[in-house]
Amino acid sequence: MSSKEEFNQISPSEFFYRNRDLAGFSNPTRSLYTAVREFVENSLDACDHSGILPNIHMTIKAVDPEKPDPKQYILTVKDNGPGIPSKHVPLAFGTVLYGSKFGLKQARGMFGLGATMAILYGQITTNKSVKVKSNEDGKTRYDFELILDIQKNKPVILKKEEKSSSEQGLSVSICLEGDYAKAGTKIRDYVYQTSLITPYATISFDDPKGEKFHHKAIIRVMPPAPTIIAPHPYGIDVETIRRMLVDTHYQIPNVDDKMIEKIRKELGMTKKKFNYNDIMKKADKKWKSLTRPVRVVIALMSFLQADFEKLQRIRIEDVDLRNNKLVYWDYSTSQTIAVDMETENPYYKQLANTVQGESLIHFLTKRFQRVGPTAASEFCKFAKFKTETRVGNMSDQELVKLSDALQTYEGFRSPDPTCLAPLGEIPLEKGIERRFQPDFMAVVQRTASAYSGFPFIIEMGIAYGGNIKSNGLKVFRFANRIPLLYDEGSDVVLKVVNDTDWGRYKVRSDSASMVIVSHICSTRVPYKTVGKENVADRPEIERELRLALQFLSRKLSSYMSKKGQAEMAKKRANLYSKYLPLIAQFCTELAGKKKEPSYQKMIKEEIVIEEKTE
Amino acid sequence: MKKKQSKALKDKSKDLVEILKKHGAQVYEDLENGQFPKISIPNRSISNIIYDKKLRQYILGSGTALRSSKNTSQLRSFTQLIWLAFFANKLTQQKKSSTLRDVYYSSQAFEVDFEDQGESDNIIVDLEAVLTKPREEFYVFPEERSSIFGDLTIEYTIPGYEGKKMNLSDHPDGYAIGPSLTSSQLVDTSAELVIAIEKGGLFTRFIEEKVDKKFKSIILNTGGQAPRSTRTLLKRLHDEMGLPVVILTDGDVYGEHIAMVIKSGSANAAHLRELTVPDAKWMGVWATDIDKYKLPTIPMTESDIKRCYDLQKDPRYQEGIWKKELEVFLKIKRKAELEAFSKYGLTNITDKYLPQKLELAKSL
Numbered sequence: 001m002s003s004k005e006e007f008n009q010i011s012p013s014e015f016f017y018r019n020r021d022l023a024g025f026s027n028p029t030r031s032l033y034t035a036v037r038e039f040v041e042n043s044l045d046a047c048d049h050s051g052i053l054p055n056i057h058m059t060i061k062a063v064d065p066e067k068p069d070p071k072q073y074i075l076t077v078k079d080n081g082p083g084i085p086s087k088h089v090p091l092a093f094g095t096v097l098y099g100s101k102f103g104l105k106q107a108r109g110m111f112g113l114g115a116t117m118a119i120l121y122g123q124i125t126t127n128k129s130v131k132v133k134s135n136e137d138g139k140t141r142y143d144f145e146l147i148l149d150i151q152k153n154k155p156v157i158l159k160k161e162e163k164s165s166s167e168q169g170l171s172v173s174i175c176l177e178g179d180y181a182k183a184g185t186k187i188r189d190y191v192y193q194t195s196l197i198t199p200y201a202t203i204s205f206d207d208p209k210g211e212k213f214h215h216k217a218i219i220r221v222m223p224p225a226p227t228i229i230a231p232h233p234y235g236i237d238v239e240t241i242r243r244m245l246v247d248t249h250y251q252i253p254n255v256d257d258k259m260i261e262k263i264r265k266e267l268g269m270t271k272k273k274f275n276y277n278d279i280m281k282k283a284d285k286k287w288k289s290l291t292r293p294v295r296v297v298i299a300l301m302s303f304l305q306a307d308f309e310k311l312q313r314i315r316i317e318d319v320d321l322r323n324n325k326l327v328y329w330d331y332s333t334s335q336t337i338a339v340d341m342e343t344e345n346p347y348y349k350q351l352a353n354t355v356q357g358e359s360l361i362h363f364l365t366k367r368f369q370r371v372g373p374t375a376a377s378e379f380c381k382f383a384k385f386k387t388e389t390r391v392g393n394m395s396d397q398e399l400v401k402l403s404d405a406l407q408t409y410e411g412f413r414s415p416d417p418t419c420l421a422p423l424g425e426i427p428l429e430k431g432i433e434r435r436f437q438p439d440f441m442a443v444v445q446r447t448a449s450a451y452s453g454f455p456f457i458i459e460m461g462i463a464y465g466g467n468i469k470s471n472g473l474k475v476f477r478f479a480n481r482i483p484l485l486y487d488e489g490s491d492v493v494l495k496v497v498n499d500t501d502w503g504r505y506k507v508r509s510d511s512a513s514m515v516i517v518s519h520i521c522s523t524r525v526p527y528k529t530v531g532k533e534n535v536a537d538r539p540e541i542e543r544e545l546r547l548a549l550q551f552l553s554r555k556l557s558s559y560m561s562k563k564g565q566a567e568m569a570k571k572r573a574n575l576y577s578k579y580l581p582l583i584a585q586f587c588t589e590l591a592g593k594k595k596e597p598s599y600q601k602m603i604k605e606e607i608v609i610e611e612k613t614e
Numbered sequence: 615m616k617k618k619q620s621k622a623l624k625d626k627s628k629d630l631v632e633i634l635k636k637h638g639a640q641v642y643e644d645l646e647n648g649q650f651p652k653i654s655i656p657n658r659s660i661s662n663i664i665y666d667k668k669l670r671q672y673i674l675g676s677g678t679a680l681r682s683s684k685n686t687s688q689l690r691s692f693t694q695l696i697w698l699a700f701f702a703n704k705l706t707q708q709k710k711s712s713t714l715r716d717v718y719y720s721s722q723a724f725e726v727d728f729e730d731q732g733e734s735d736n737i738i739v740d741l742e743a744v745l746t747k748p749r750e751e752f753y754v755f756p757e758e759r760s761s762i763f764g765d766l767t768i769e770y771t772i773p774g775y776e777g778k779k780m781n782l783s784d785h786p787d788g789y790a791i792g793p794s795l796t797s798s799q800l801v802d803t804s805a806e807l808v809i810a811i812e813k814g815g816l817f818t819r820f821i822e823e824k825v826d827k828k829f830k831s832i833i834l835n836t837g838g839q840a841p842r843s844t845r846t847l848l849k850r851l852h853d854e855m856g857l858p859v860v861i862l863t864d865g866d867v868y869g870e871h872i873a874m875v876i877k878s879g880s881a882n883a884a885h886l887r888e889l890t891v892p893d894a895k896w897m898g899v900w901a902t903d904i905d906k907y908k909l910p911t912i913p914m915t916e917s918d919i920k921r922c923y924d925l926q927k928d929p930r931y932q933e934g935i936w937k938k939e940l941e942v943f944l945k946i947k948r949k950a951e952l953e954a955f956s957k958y959g960l961t962n963i964t965d966k967y968l969p970q971k972l973e974l975a976k977s978l
Contacts, residue, residue: 572686579693582726583683584645586693586700590638597645 024114024532025121028070032178033186035075035121036060038114039172040191041482043079044198046170048225048421050082053217054201058191060180062208070179072126073208075118078171083136089144090155093119093132093172116148118174123148125177129158133171141165180208186485188213193476193483197423197519199431218434223424230369232415233379233406235453235524238399244367245357245391252300252316252354253293260308266294276307296354299347303339304328319355357392360385360402370413379409407453415455417448420521422457423481428517432461436515439465440563442555443517446548451540456522458541460548461515462556468513473497478519479527479535486533493518495537496545505557506564516552518545577603627706630751634703637744641696650684653695656743656885663884665929670877670892672884674743690727694737695744697726702741702752709773711753711793714738743885750843755793760844761814763788763821764805764832766851768798786821788835796843800854807831807972808851810894812838812863812872816952816963823964829972832857840876845889848876852891859891860975862968865899865909866949867921870939878930895978897971900935901942904950907967910957911948918949935978 024034040056047054056079063072084092093116119130135141145159180187184207191205195215200222205213231240253259264270266289267282274282283290283298290298301311303326317336318327324341341348358366364376371379380387383405385398394402422445423431429443443461450456468474477484477493488494497516507514526536535541580603584596637653644651656662657677666673683692701720705712712720717738718731728734738749745752766782772794779801782789789795809831811817817835820826826833832851836844851857861876863869873896879889904911914922922944925931931940943949955963 575686575689578725579689580645580683582693582724583641583651583696586696587638587641587645587651590634590696590700590703591642592635592638593642597642599645599648602645602648602650 025117028125028177028179029182031118031121031125031176032060032073032075032180032183033190034114035118035174035176035178036077036187037190037482038118039075039077040194040203042115043077043081043170044194044201044481046081047079047201048222051222051225052081053220053222054198054203055080055217056201056203057206058204059206060178060187060208061206062180063175065208069181070177072175073178073180074173074175075122075178076171076173078169080167080169083134083168083170084132085136086134086142089132089134089142090146090157093130093144093146093155115172118176120148120150122174122176126175128175131171131173135165135168135170138166138168139164141167184209189485190483191215193478193485194481196431196435196476196517197428197478197481197483199423199427199434218430219427221427223421223427226419226421229416229419230367232369232450232453232455233364233371233409233412234415234450236368236403236406238403241399241403252319253296255297255311255316257312259293259297260312262291263294263297263308266290274307276301276305279307292354295350299351299354300326302345302347303341303351319351321352321355355392356390358390359387360389360391361387363391369416375411375413378411379405382409382411414448415450415453417455417457419523420448420455420457421481422459422521423519425459428459428461428519432463432515432517436463437467438463438515440556440559442552444548444551446544449540449544451526451538454522454524454526456520456525456541456544458544458548459519459521460545460552461517462549462552463515463517464507464556464559465513468515470513470515472510473502473512473514473516476515476517477535478517479525479532480521481519482532484533484535487529488534490528491534492537492542493520493535493545496542496549499546500549500553502553505553506560507553507556516549518548520545573603627751630706630745630747631703633745634699634706637699638696638703650682651692652680652682652684653692653744654678654680655695655740656746658739658743658885660881663881667929669887670930671879671887671890672881673887674884691737691740694721694726694728694734695740697721697724698734698737698741702754705753706751709753709771709797711755713755713757717754739885746885746887748842748846748883748886748889750793750796750846753793755796755843756841758790758792759837760791760841761788761817761835761837762791762795762832762847763817763834764803764826766803766805766832766855767801768795769801770794770798772797782832783826788817788821788833791834791841791844791847793843796847800850803832803855803857805830805832805857808834808848808857808859810834810836810840810848810859810861810876811952812836812861812869813952816862819960820964823961825964825968828964829968836872836876839872842883842886842889845876845879845891848894849888849891852893859894860897860972861894862898862952862971863896864949864951865901865904865954866914866951867918867925867940867943869899870896870936870943871921871925874930874936895975896935897975897978898967899950899952899954901939901946903967904946904948907955909950909954911946911950911954914943914947914949919944919947
């Protein structure tokens, strides 16, 4: 449903240029971090969707290392993904809002505009071009140098080269004003945490100080990719319904050369010129095999008694079913003409159906997920609509009423989570194990749930002891496989963690070395701010988080009590081996004996018993 | 008489060693059989302290607590108790005296881990309760602060002095009641009475005024609340030498209770017998004496008054002078010290007060 023109009208790059704070480019520190995120996430998304195990290499280099921060840096992110067709490269990187992420499925970025924002920011601060190298087939690499024309929202190609290269993938390099001294910690955290939640990816990073960070992939299997699905009724608004109505097969097709070509083809009349009667005859014969748009055009032609030539000269203005009039504009005479439509005409019904659109029940069952015929007719009863109401005829008020009812009706099944891509318990576990080598760990993936029509899945892991360096509880927050690093305090995950009474689970949260990894997957993560760094506390999400944490805490608790028992046993054995010899010594003298009693086996037995219970 | 006493004392010491050996043998046997040894200790908590009207003292009820070496929270204190038994056995056999503090420091050679002296003191009381014998019997003695003077001949039993005799009227400052005195034989006396007095100053005055001769008495300074070795000595003077005991204290509620403890013991020592002189008599200073002898007084403090109310709940204060004097103290809310008599001359107490009270005591 994406087309470039549509979005050009909504948001030109100038709008983003003026509002760059919104996208996370407010200052050199934040901008460097955001740019890193946007490119890395684009690469990961591209690999995910093509089923390629990601291998991403990032470098940040100072243009002049001697200068103090903030200064110019060159940021390069190279992946092994599918690359971008060379003809799309200029548009993809030189146009704001060019992208393919508009379907309803989980992806890291929302609209794919962040990368362009980064390029835009780089261009504004350094006046340097972006270098893109794309290799789709592992044979040919196309190298571009582009700048953006901000006013026109258009790319300007400075250089284009074709080279032979066996390395598939995409490499993007920009020059931008940044402050690595300040952003460095966050960027390293970001790379580290991304590797934790993407254990199937190899991510390496060469930082400006010459340090190299290499996070090798831990697993060789990718979690299943999400699928694009129809929206759920709960997540809908009036504007979306209106768009769904427009974006339908039930439109009067635009009759252009292409359309006529199509009709000819379907009727098998490609060669010769045909008159009106020939067309009608042929159409009647082949009616069953004709596609819908062709049928509609045939119907129109029958009412207008028009052949292809005439059809090309006019534009249909209105199909007025109330008065049974067909109104059209004639280019050759420059006037509006209305013709009566005979209701007996066999093509009348075809045209009428098309104009009125599908019936409501059909619209609901076909265009939404989780709505079957029963649910749809139940809903119509609830919303006081007739099931056979034609959606094309609905007034604005009716649309509002429909939209409201869709969100208040409680009979729909919960959203379909197949559009989500949780990491999965095993990869999550492997990731945690590799990073922390904890003494204890547990992971859980909750079943899918939904908040206001958006499905989501909570995944959570807990790790204790081992190589965990932190003293106290550390929470790693992720949303759609993106680490959330800023604004920790106001996040719903933190709220749930802080509400937990750890004492109940035999954990001293202030001193224990403990890590919680929380991953929220959703088609729309409810971020509190545009910065997309903290998740709002929706009751449904909070509930799922709580249940996940409780489940894990109970497991931890049972580990802790086992550990406690083992420690007790050890302590006890120590006490016995300390005091029993003393008792033996004293009582031997008290009793006036010469030889000490043989108590040694008591100490050993005690240890053996305790080891078994452990 | 002398021979008989001597034998009794030896038996006592032998007795103790036997009991210790018996306990030691039991622990030994348990260990040999692969059993965790345990020991039953009379429960010394308030709920298990009851007043025995027949014995006229506090005793422990039938409640006992089992201390087991298997229980890790008791293992340390069990070890400490066995160590103390071992140590007490040594002391008794070698007749070496020690103090509570000595015991605490001696323990440090054995890694039995007393955290502080309070803990070792507590274990000592535990052993007393197990043996039902005061610690003086296993040669743990209090700091000496009480003393004795009068015509009493004793014979030492401590190593190096065995058979040596001594008359307790030879030194005008009196004799400290220490281990050697407590463990000696009481041989002979011309006295007909023991006067126990609360304060050292008055003790000296009594010697100066020859109260021992004038009233044919042995004078004993309790130094406040009488230590248990002193109480044991008082009991022996009463039981072995047939001497009545009278007690002279300050005219306040604490003085009254010092007399009561000599007479019938304390709740603290409910696990012990043979520390009391049930026939001992408190002859003053009574609350009623304050008015009678026009003594200068001090007002009672809050804690004095509280102490009165506390003692009113004690079963021993439910009758006779004990009850009556307590009520008067509460009524007048004033108290008088023994030294108050000095207002009427330094010898007023020995010249006037003492004879009158001794006369009165005969009828008590």
